[in-house]
Amino acid sequence: MAKLLYYFPLDNLVNNEITNNYKSQVQAALENKNIEVDFDQHKGSFLNFKDESKLELTFKKTINKGGTLINFFFNYDKKNNNDTISLITIGDKVLSATKSNNRNAVSFKNSIKVNDADFKIRENNWFNGSVYFDEVGNLDIYITEENFLLNRKPVISVNNSVEGQNMMIGGNKEGDQLKIADLSVYTDVSPDEVENMINKSIQKHLTLLSKSTLIDTVSFALTNNTEYDKLIIENEQQPLFFEFFPGDMTLENYDNCVAKLKAKKGFFKYHKNTEESDGIDVPLNLKDQQANNTNLKTKLEGVSIINSLEQERVLVQLEIYNLTLTKDDFSQTYTKSQPLIIDKVFEILDVRGGSDCPFEVFILGNDTLYNGAGNNTQTVNLIINNISDEVLKFSETSGFRVSGNFLAILENDVQQTNNAKLKQFSSFTDIPTKPKSTSNDFLYCQKEYVLNKGESVILEISGLKAKQPTSVNPSGSYPFYLEYKNIAGYRNGKVKFCIKTGKIFYSL
Structure with a gap:
């Protein structure tokens, strides 16, 4: 049965690096970082690759083996219409858009598909593309038309005989732009599941399809803190308020008025549901009537902001129904069966806790992985010491993981470092944790745990095996990071420690 292996939303940059929740499994490298997060009313948020900028993803596992389906949204703009854009x-195989006899086309390897009655592709329009590798060595390219209706057969079918672990996005000529979002990699996809999986991926991630019907002065606001003009993420969740501003128009009728807010999955949480929600139905009540203007304002009950993708900006789309707006005696705007749609970008500010790190981290005992011939697997024990002046409380959402750019010093089959346990320092007894998953490699506590001032816990990582030294990874000291999240009173962060390779010696 098909399952999701990796998902990259490609709509957030932190310190000029993309959000990568698979650091132990996928290396992400940006080059010529002329890349920015942008928004539009058709797709929502996306990553815009300008000029020669590119993103290279190197996967631990082969990504073009049989049963793999790669799905993504794309939009391109070529400076020279006679050029090809990747x-x-x-x-080493490139899926590109090009011109052929003055007609738009897509090409892969030596095959090309030109615009015809059944297939249309053009610049400055959003499409969904899929690359499917079947079990007998064939490769199929599926591309939707601009209304995201899937052609029931692939536009290109070729033989694929080479397996690889790399994927590159961008790397085009100066002046070119490639917009891309929601890159998903599925595994164990059978041929009869392909169409259904593509349609499910489109339905799941295309939450902002409708064109905005924005009227110039009409707007809306979301607020949860009167001190800021941004949406605030803080330790104690504050109520979220919605307000609709008709601007220079007048609200004539708002009986049974209903609004729906849409954002990327993982931004809102609606507490009546067990899962995060892409859309929220908001009933509006009249409040704060003014002489020449009437605003609709309501408190969003049971709704919180979780921002699980840690975005710095978010595009929110409003659909509002059953509303009548008038500007003068000769113009009216009704929203009955068709909604009024407004897009708005909100800045997000995280003020949870202090920015200082509450932990000191170092290795207990042996801090060197032997990299000689015939080396065996080893265990590393990280001491996580509470250096704050207060008690730290770990909840079910508190977690730790090890990350860094030098996982390549480890043998490929142990780079995920999945054999991790959290232990008490004094007794070395296990602290209950949740099972780790491929979609999130944080090790989470299973229940509340209290770490007093000056006390420590141990993160035990077993089954590690260093590669033999080469010019690329010689013996030496390599930096790694312990990442922590959802520690009450503190922002998510990381703290540095080092692992050595070479001849074993002991540090006590």
Whole structure:
């Protein structure tokens, strides 16, 4: 049965790096970082690759083996209409858009598909693309038309005989732009599941499809803190308020008025549901009537902001129904069966806790992985010491993981470092944790745990095996990070420690 292996929303940059929740499994490298997060009313948020900028993803596992489906949204703009623009490169094979006899086309390897009655592709329009590798060595390219209706057969089918672990996005000529979002990699996809999986991926991630019907002065606001003009993430969740501003128009009728807010999955949480929600139905009540203007304002009950993708900006789309707006005696705007749609970008500010790190981290005992011939697997024990002046409380959402750019010093089959346990320092007894998953490699506490001032816990990582030294990874000291999240009173962060390779000696 098909399952999701990796998902990259490609709509957030932190310190000029993309959000990567698979650091132990996928290396992400940006080059010529002329890349920015942008928004539009058709797709929502996306990553815009300008000029020669590119993103290379190197996967621990082969990504173009049989049963793999790669799905993504794309939009391109070529400076020179006679040039080819690369959409996505898998291994050494490039899926590109081009011109052929003055007609738009897509090409892969030596095959090309030109615009015809059944297939249309053009610049400055959003499409969904999929690359499917079947079990007998064939590769199929699926591309939707601009209304995201899937053609029931692939636009290109070729033989694929080479497996690879790299994927590249961008890397085009100066002046070119490639917009891309929601890159998903599915595994164990059978041929009869392909169409259904593509349609499910489109339905799941295309939450902002409708074109905005924005009227110039009409707007809306979301607020949860009167001190800021941004949406605030803080330790104690504050109520979220919605307000609709008709601007220079007048609200004539708002009986049974209903609004729906849409944002990327993982931004809102609606507490009546067990899962995060893409859309929220908001009933509006009249409040704060003014002489020449009437605003609709309501408190969003049971709704909180979780921002699980840690975005710095978010595009929110409003659909509002059953509303009548008038500007003068000769113009009216009704929203009955068709909604009024408004897009708005909100800045997000995280003020949870202090920015200082509450932990000191170092290795207990042996801090060197032997990298000689015939080396065996080893265990590393990280001491996590509470250096704050207060008691730290770990909840079910508190977690730790090890990350860094030098996982390549480890043998490939242990780079995920999944054999991790959290232990009490004095007794070395296990602290209950939740099972780790491929979609999130944080090790989470299973229940509340209290770490007093000056006390420590141990993160035990077993099954590690260093590669033999080469010019690329010689013996020496390598920096790694312990990442922590959802520690009450503190922002998410990381603290540095080092692992050595070479001849074993002991540090006590």
